[in-house]
Amino acid sequence: MTLEIFNNSDEVAEKAAQYIEEKIRTAILTKGSFTMAISGGKTPWQMLKILAKAKLRWEKVFLFQVDERVAPDGNEERNLTQLFKSIEGSGIMTRINVFPMHVISENLDEETKAYEEAIRKVAEQGELDLIHLGMGADGHTASLIPGDSVCEVTDSDIAMTAFPYQGRMRMTMTYPLINRAKEILWLVTGEEKAEMLQRLLQQDPGIPAGKVNPTHATIFADRAAAKHLSKS
Numbered sequence: 029m030t031l032e033i034f035n036n037s038d039e040v041a042e043k044a045a046q047y048i049e050e051k052i053r054t055a056i057l058t059k060g061s062f063t064m065a066i067s068g069g070k071t072p073w074q075m076l077k078i079l080a081k082a083k084l085r086w087e088k089v090f091l092f093q094v095d096e097r098v099a100p101d102g103n104e105e106r107n108l109t110q111l112f113k114s115i116e117g118s119g120i121m122t123r124i125n126v127f128p129m130h131v132i133s134e135n136l137d138e139e140t141k142a143y144e145e146a147i148r149k150v151a152e153q154g155e156l157d158l159i160h161l162g163m164g165a166d167g168h169t170a171s172l173i174p175g176d177s178v179c180e181v182t183d184s185d186i187a188m189t190a191f192p193y194q195g196r197m198r199m200t201m202t203y204p205l206i207n208r209a210k211e212i213l214w215l216v217t218g219e220e221k222a223e224m225l226q227r228l229l230q231q232d233p234g235i236p237a238g239k240v241n242p243t244h245a246t247i248f249a250d251r252a253a254a255k256h257l258s259k260s
């Protein structure tokens with residue numbers, strides 16, 4: 029696991045966008061396409077806004093969601109709403125292949141299977157080229173929530189949480205899929221994440237983030253999140 033520390037969250041977003049742009053460029057040149065997944069919350073959107081300005085062959089990019097809240101289409105809490113807001117006006121909207129998690133269906137278990145299949149159709153052996161992850165101040169990542177049995181799922185790539193978290197049920201990528209990714213890019217910013225960043229680096233299995241495969245993982249953090257690190 030590699031750690032890079034930047035001055036602030038704006039710098040993290042800019043460097044992460046540059047990093048992903050380079051990965052996309054190389055993948056398209058070498059194998060013709062790029063498959064990636066993006067998390068939700070608040071951290072990724074600035075990065076995505078910057079990335080959307082890159083001159084790339086966006087029709088070769090397949091973008092999945094790491095997780096989603098069960099809420100109506102267009103709801104501000106939906107990660108998809110924020111994703112679309114981040115790329116609107118950039119000109120990539122009609123070119124990039126976005127795969128929304130369908131969370132307003134009557135049968136969400138069926139939708140989890142359908143999403144898993146959609147990933148397997150475009151990503152060989154269901155291995156995404158890059159998964160972006162964030163981390164909550166409680167150590168959750170994706171919607172792998174502390175104490176929720178969704179963290180124990182090993183036979184599906186996509187699953188529903190057993191309980192609402194912050195008021196919403198969620199659909200999420202599970203460990204098997206996340207841990208198969210060719211590369212993981214963590215974005216961790218803000219002082220409230222400082223303790224969890226230490227635990228992530230120690231691969232502490234007591235928090236959901238600590239159980240993510242560290243082998244091909246890079247963490248981009250800001251100084252606030254990394255404030256304890258020089259002391260440890």
Ligand SMILES: O=C1O[C@H](COP(=O)(O)O)[C@@H](O)[C@H](O)[C@H]1O
Pocket residue numbers: 067068069070071072094095096161162163164165168169170171215
């Ligand atoms: O609830 C969520 O939170 C985590 C962390 O979000 P962040 O904005 O604090 O980085 C996020 O990774 C996850 O996708 C999201 O649903």
